[in-house]
Each structure stands twice: as C-alpha cells, then as structure tokens.
Amino acid sequence: MSYDTHKNWFYKRHGKIIRLYRLRKTSHRVVDSEGRVSPSGSDELIYPDETIPNGLRVEYTALVKPFVNGDPDTVADASLVEVTSPKEGSHVNLNRMLSLAVVEYVKAQFAERKGDIKAKEYFMNQFYNKLADNESNKNDVFVAGTMRPFALK
Amino acid sequence: MTILEMMERSNSRETNLSIAFIKDAIVRIQSTYEVVLKNNKQTITKNTRDYSLPTELIALDNVSILDTEDDNKYKIIRRLTDDPIVIDDTSP
Numbered sequence: 001m002s003y004d005t006h007k008n009w010f011y012k013r014h015g016k017i018i019r020l021y022r023l024r025k026t027s028h029r030v031v032d033s034e035g036r037v038s039p040s041g042s043d044e045l046i047y048p049d050e051t052i053p054n055g056l057r058v059e060y061t062a063l064v065k066p067f068v069n070g071d072p073d074t075v076a077d078a079s080l081v082e083v084t085s086p087k088e089g090s091h092v093n094l095n096r097m098l099s100l101a102v103v104e105y106v107k108a109q110f111a112e113r114k115g116d117i118k119a120k121e122y123f124m125n126q127f128y129n130k131l132a133d134n135e136s137n138k139n140d141v142f143v144a145g146t147m148r149p150f151a152l153k
Numbered sequence: 154m155t156i157l158e159m160m161e162r163s164n165s166r167e168t169n170l171s172i173a174f175i176k177d178a179i180v181r182i183q184s185t186y187e188v189v190l191k192n193n194k195q196t197i198t199k200n201t202r203d204y205s206l207p208t209e210l211i212a213l214d215n216v217s218i219l220d221t222e223d224d225n226k227y228k229i230i231r232r233l234t235d236d237p238i239v240i241d242d243t244s245p
Contacts, residue, residue: 005218006228012236017203018216021237045237047202055197055219057227061183062191062209066176067156086172088157098182099154105178106163106171127178135186 002052010045020056021045068093097137101130183211190214 002009008023024044067086070079072093083090092099108123156172165171182188193207197218206213217227 001221002219003222005220006230009218009230010233010237011216011230012233013206013213014203016206016208018206019202020197020204020218021202021233047200048197049199050197051199052197052219052221054194056195056204057192057217057219058195058206058210059190059192059214059217060207060210061187061189061212061214062207063176063179063183063211064189064191066179086156088160088168089155091155092159092175092179094154094179094182094188096154098188099159101182102175102178103154103159103162105181106159106165106174109174109177110163110165131182131186 002050002055018058020048022048024049065093067091095134097130097134101127101134104130180211185212187212187214 010021010023011018012021013019022045024046065080065082067083067090068080069083069090070081071091072080073096080093092102094102104123104127108120108127111117111119111123156168156175159175160166160168160171163171191207191209195204197204215229216232217229220226220228
C-alpha cells in the first residue's frame, strides 16, 4: 500500500529513462546479529519495494495531431482528424497567434539557408515575441474593486 | 492556418521543406510551452528502478505516483538533482 507518495518517492531522469526511489524512514536504533548498532534516525533511499499497477504517471509535451483536416479555430479539437501525410491544404493544429509565430520561424530558417544571419535573427526574435504574446494573452485578470458607498469600514 | 497560407506568408515554394520547418517550430514551441500535455501510465514493479519514458516525449512536465491509501490519487513527486546513495542495490 503506497502512502504519502508526494513525500516518500523521488525520481531522477537519465536520458530516456527515469529512476524511481522510495524513502525508507528508520526512527530507532536497530541491532544486527553481530551486535552492531546502526545509526539512529537515518532515512534511506531504496528501490520501489512494492508493485503498484498503473502506479507511475508521467505528464509530458509531445507532437499531438500537428496537422489536421479542419481549421482548429472553428472546429472542436475532438472533431479534428490527424493528417499523417500533410499536404498544402492541411491545417496546422495551432491557434492563430502560434501559427503566426510558426510563419516567423519558417522565414528565419529560409533566411539562414540564404546565409542572411541578420534576417534570421530578426525573424527568430519575432518568433519569440509572438510566443510571448500568446502566453501573455492567457494572463488577463479582471480585478474588481468595491465602490466607496458599499465598502466595508 | 493552412500549410499553403504559411508558405505564401513566408514566400516559400518548397512544400516538403516548409512542412519540415513547421514541424521543427511546433517541437520548439512544445519544448518551451505546454500547449498540449499527454500522459503515460506504467506499472511500478517491486525492486525495479528504471522505467522508460515515452518515445514521443518532447519535454517532461511532471511525474506522479499513485497513492493507494488516499483515494487512488496521483501525487506529484520531487526530482533528485544528484545520484543518491542507495542501500540494497539490486538493479544492474
């Protein structure tokens, strides 16, 4: 039975694998068969000491339906069908601002192919500006304040 | 936005190369911002330390372990920065 997993489990990433460790707490001195006493109160990391079905969940970003058959601005995501061999008429599954950022990225790559590094840097700057715009668009917060006659005193 | 519109905006006539650049751009966006998150579940096996990450992974967002004593909730665990000293080392 796993308990307090957010306190007792740890991971470390090694390339394409992750390593799991569990914290084993020893709160009292233990005497072994030779009469030796282990240090008191030492917590130790051990490998997972139990089998937990579907016990590990990893959340990650991935290329999810990068090209679709409909406009993602007007069609619900669940209704969009992935296009595995994209053609010129396929839609890129991003919102309008991110699509514009992608255009800047494509311009930057073509500029680099022509050897125009200044233009490449300019378009990459535009790319990151549009990504930042897209992020800041999520942060609009409505702040409401009480009018004076109704404010608590 | 369609691929054709992106090609016209970037003044490109090379379809395959444009599609490759578009894919690169999406990967770069996904590695920095969490536009779409996927999740993968695996069974934890006793005395097994190593677990494979999904092959399609671009950026790792979080790792959780099932707490069977708290309504089977997944709880996010912390990442170690250094290799720990492990007792009872049984894995290779």
